[in-house]
Amino acid sequence: MTLRNFTRTILPLCFGLILCTAGAQADPIETAAREAYIFDINTGAVLLEKNADELMAPASMSKLMTTYMVFERLKEGSLKLDDTLPVSEKAWRKGGSKMFVEVDSRVSISDLLRGIIVQSGNDACIVIAEGLGGSEEAFADAMTARARELGMARSTFRNATGWPEPEHRMTARELGILAEHLIRDFPEYYKIFAEKEFTFSGIKQGNRNPLLYKDNGADGLKTGHTEESGYGLVASAEREGRRLVMVIHGLENASARSRESERLMEWAFREYNNYALFKAGDIVDHARVWLGDKDTVPLTVEKDLTVTLNRQARKSMTVKVVYTEPIPAPILKGTPVAQLMVSGPDMETISVPLVATEDIGQPGLFKRLTSAIDYLVFGPSVN
Structure with a gap:
């Protein structure tokens, strides 16, 4: 033979x-984002990547990992939405974006999740971290360890909030990995990311994700901003059975983030399709x-x-x-x-x-x- x-x-x-x-090819799209990563969650195809593996300050986008840790406890049954956690003075005093918890009060997991996801509350993150990890530092170590298990080999967490810290780093690609896990692993809780407003202690705040206010299929996930990081967004949208995940980072202002996120998402849906x-x-x-x-x-x-x-x-x-x-x-x-x-x-x-x-x-x-x-x-x- x-x-x-x-x-x-x-x-x-x-x-x-x-x-x-x-056949003609579309030219690769340019973006003002310092880092960018777009992929199709169903096929894994990468549609755009720019500095996707560069370590960067993720700001509040790293709250997605804090959220993941809570979702996981809820799914395994060791935590319930109506469980409450105490508010420490550290959480109450924390600056930046807040859900305005009161010191020495107790807040439900359900409210804390919305305080993190919708209002981007740093105080809510610390309440979660101290309540589930004993301290914010211990909880951040647990976040890093769990991230490694999820395939996020380069992400390191030093706090639960995304507060500026030299060693608190992620990459755009690993933020995409985290977003995919949130979408796939917790469909029953993922829908919280689509909520546009939340009121706590009589204070109503709107979700900062600009794509939620446009008719484009967007239903998550999280914005981020510090002076070091610039303006960023982890977003996901679904149209006719196709779901895309987008990470952009390093934009100059909130308006640029809004324009660029809409433009890139429209481009990805328009120029690519699943066959x-x-x-x-x-x-x-x-x-x-x-x-x-x-x-x-x-x-x-x-x-x-x-x-x-x-x-x-x-x-x-x-x-x-x-x-x-x-x-x-x-x-x-x-x-x-x-x-x-x-x-x-x-x-x-x-x-x-x-x-x-x-x-x-x-x-x-x-x-x-x-x-x-x-x-x-x-x-x-x-x-």
């Missing part, structure tokens, strides 16, 4: 594209078999395959099946025997295993001998 690498460019009829044709290539179980191709009781084995993907592409660049996409031909029998159903390679402009090549959809056994000795002779003399049969 002579093995050879086999590559076939295929046209998925369910996709309806003409592959391998030239379903195959559903789990779809027959992608048939691979030739060596000395099997069948000449070919059908190949499929185990999971639905959807890719995010620029609407223009999709015309230049190629989809190929790659394997070493012929595949020797026996073959067990579900065994990976080939790769589906999807490539195109402005995207990393996607490689997905193709598995056998059925068992392929070996025929009797006589059949194996005659098949081998036929293959050696006449070469592989043509499908």
